[in-house]
Amino acid sequence: MACVILLKFLLLLALEATLQSHHLGPTSHLRYSRFLDPSSVLFLRWDFDLDAEVIVFELQVRTAGWVGVGITNRYTTVGGDLVVGGVLPDGNVYFSDQHLLDEDTLVEDGSQDAELLGLTEDAAYTTMRFSRPFRSCDPHDQDITSDTMRVLAAYGLDDTLKLRREQTFVKSIFLLQIFHPDDLEFPADTMIHDLEITDFLIPEVDTTYACTFLPLPIVSEKHHIFKFEPKLLEHNETMVHHILVYACGNASALPTGISECYGFDPAFSLCSQIIVGWAVGGLSYQFPDEVGISIGTPLDPQWIRLEIHYSNFHNLPGVYDSSGIRLYYTAQLREYDMGVLQLGVLTFPIHFLPPGAESFMSYGLCKTEKFEEMNGAPVADMKVVNYLLHTHLAGRALKAVQYRSGRQLRTICKDDAYDFNLQEIRDLPHLVEIKPGDELLIECNYQTLDRDSMTFGGTSTLNEMCLVFLFYYPRNNISSCLGYPDITHVVQELGEEAAVSPMENLMVMDNVEWTPENIKIAEKACKEAQQTVMLKTIDELIENTTGWIPDIIPTLRGPCSESTGGKVEPQDQTPAGFRAAAGALSSSNTAALRSMPLAALLLLQGTLPWLLAVLQTAV
Incomplete structure (x- = not known):
């Protein structure tokens, strides 16, 4: 009897593990998102499974025509891959893994490595969701890596698959983010402290490093800074190259006012330990849950040097700026103090x-x-x-x-x-x-x-x-x-x-x-x-x-993932070999199987029910 109870318990665990497994399917929540164009017409959501090496994209575009998203290289869109799809007037959908033969001509890949998860069209949007491996065995597909990815996106006003420059966009994105989704929560006692240069007249020169010294939040006990974000004036965004916050040793004698960081007064270059920083193209950042920047103890800095690098390449006169960094801090302490x-x-x-x-x-x-x-x-x-x-x-x-x-x-x-x-x-x-x-x-x-x-x-x-x-x-x-x-x-x-x-x-x-x-x-x-x-x-x-x-010593590339449909291009049959897809299972399903406990695998294979029946008969 004890054996039966134990096996039933294992069965429940298997069912629970199956339900809790992370499967990027047709309706699962996608953690990351960006607009891909200045007019906010193309909106991309995505998520990924690092173990299965599979990424899911969902592209939503304000159009009744075709939509497409893929990866290209630094210098040209020619040769870039583009997964395209749309809904015909009769309600039928079309979907294809393609690449750019030239700047405006799409050709279907011999190997179809994208798996359609959903394609809809309503009065406002066409929305396409699909998955693809990080690295397929098709040389027409660009690898998805932790490098900067040039995401290529395009759309049409109807269902004619032809690229037009005014409807084609390339945006650099870190696709394989790890801990930084868009919807992280704040502690209930979150406080805000701004470090900024106020009404600074940007000089009419190519490069200016403006520095000033400011106090950190005054607190009576230890707190942790857990997030920061840039404070930028909208019309000055193109002139602010980076903003850095340097911690000052508490023994430092600090100057007042605003001056050139690396000019005639060397005091304005004091304090060299960076605690947070923002640079062109960056967004806000929230640290992982276990770490924060400590403030409020005798060992913590009390003052910082705020450094803002301005690039006024057009030598524009009369431009005032009040940029800086906004800090979020809390008394709910993290486990560790962060350093840089x-x-x-x-x-x-x-x-x-x-x-x-x-x-x-x-x-x-x-x-x-x-x-x-x-x-x-x-x-x-x-x-x-x-x-x-x-x-x-x-x-x-x-x-x-x-x-x-x-x-x-x-x-x-x-x-x-x-x-x-x-x-x-x-x-x-x-x-x-x-x-x-x-x-x-x-x-x-x-x-x-x-x-x-x-x-x-x-x-x-x-x-x-x-x-x-x-x-x-x-x-x-x-x-x-x-x-x-x-x-x-x-x-x-x-x-x-x-x-x-x-x-x-x-x-x-x-x-x-x-x-x-x-x-x-x-x-x-x-x-x-x-x-x-x-x-x-x-x-x-x-x-x-x-x-x-x-x-x-260079790091070797891992094996590519062979598509379940189409052909594998022979020129990409590298010594690393293939990681073949398993029958009709998607690669994300395969990953779920690999991560299941033994009990769950036995259940799916019909072994566990048979074993239970045998044991009950024996009892």
């Missing part, structure tokens, strides 16, 4: 890019072996939850790689399709643990084909940066860990006579004839040169060490 570690290439004075480069790599090394000494107390393992990538206009890709005991451990984060106009904090799918003694390497890839003179590291948008910000817990006092190469070695490898100072050596390189061969020599020399690693704390303590750039 800045990594990458030291911006001044060594960073350089030659002109005319199809690709040029820069490297910044961080060695954590002195973290504990500089922190003034033991440093716990740093658990990274989020990251922010940052270059200027020449940046094409970034990655952060972790090494331990001389061995590459993992790529912490990367973006091989970086878009300057979309810079947001992104979430990691899994916690990354950094231990004292680990090495961290930042690699930035640039393209300067449109430039005929050297590009140097600097604050202007036309200068360059190579930075990665890691958001981690528990917080320590290290604010940045930046590397730069021995520039003398680079000059000598180029066959030039080295000067005494780094700045003079940069001037020497400015006179180099930058042929493709010399570009590669300089890139190789930067990687092979000894790196100086500069560490800084929240209290502006600085210490240097040295190291060498390790090799980066």
Whole structure:
């Protein structure tokens, strides 16, 4: 009898697990959404299953014609994939996985890798929902990755499948967000504090870094900041490049007023530990439930430096701005205090890019072996939850790689399709643990084909940066860990006579004839040169060490998903092989089966009822 009761209990558990499994079906809630066009005609919702590697799109368009959504690359829509569908006047639906043969011609793929989940048309909208694998075996389908995705969307006013430029849009989106859906809840006691520059007259120059020092919320006990969002004046949005909030060590003597951050008064560049930041294209951000930025204790900063980078390329006169950052904070404490570690290439004075480069790599090394000494107390393992990538206009890709005991451990984060106009904090799918003694390497890839003179590291948008910000817990006092190469070695490898100072050596390189061969020599020399690693704390303590750039072992692509219909293009039969679809089951259904407990699988296969009957007979 006990066996029967136990098995019935397992049966209930199986049913419960089946009901609770996350299935992205025809009516399931989709967590993420964006408008894809300036006029808010095309509205995209989406969601994904990381384990099954399946994404669901729902496109809603104000039209009675066809609609389409897919992925394209950075430079052209030609070759981009587009899943299209619509409802004919007689009520019949059409749906197809296609690609762009040229800028206005669609051709159906040989392999149909999208699965229709719903297609409706009413008096106002045509709405199409479908699923597709992250990576199909069709070379006409663009992979869905954690990189910046260029989402291609289009529609027609009738059911004639022809692209028109005025009805075709491309928008950069991070499709594989993790913890940041659109409908996160706030604690009941949420309070708001604004950090802003008021009525600032933007100078009539290309680049201005305006800084001021402001107090954080005054609270009598510990609170956590759990969300922030930009405060932007609508007509000034195109002029605000980034907004950063730096925590000040409480021993700092801070100036008053507003001034150029990196101008004649060095006091306005005090405070270097970033706590929150926004950059062009970003939205609001709410931290994961377990972490927050601590305020209100003796160890927490009381003041911050607010830095706003303005890009007034048209030299417009008389423009006043009151931008800033809005903080949301609560007395309902999270489990951990968050910190931010800045990594990458030291911006001044060594960073350089030659002109005319199809690709040029820069490297910044961080060695954590002195973290504990500089922190003034033991440093716990740093658990990274989020990251922010940052270059200027020449940046094409970034990655952060972790090494331990001389061995590459993992790529912490990367973006091989970086878009300057979309810079947001992104979430990691899994916690990354950094231990004292680990090495961290930042690699930035640039393209300067449109430039005929050297590009140097600097604050202007036309200068360059190579930075990665890691958001981690528990917080320590290290604010940045930046590397730069021995520039003398680079000059000598180029066959030039080295000067005494780094700045003079940069001037020497400015006179180099930058042929493709010399570009590669300089890139190789930067990687092979000894790196100086500069560490800084929240209290502006600085210490240097040295190291060498390790090799980066590339990450292999996973297997593609073979479609259940159509053909697989033979040229994509890579050594990684296929992950074949299971019969008539959708890939999301297959994932649900893989994640079910044994009891649920037995139930579906008819084994558990048979086993119960046998045991009852035996009893």
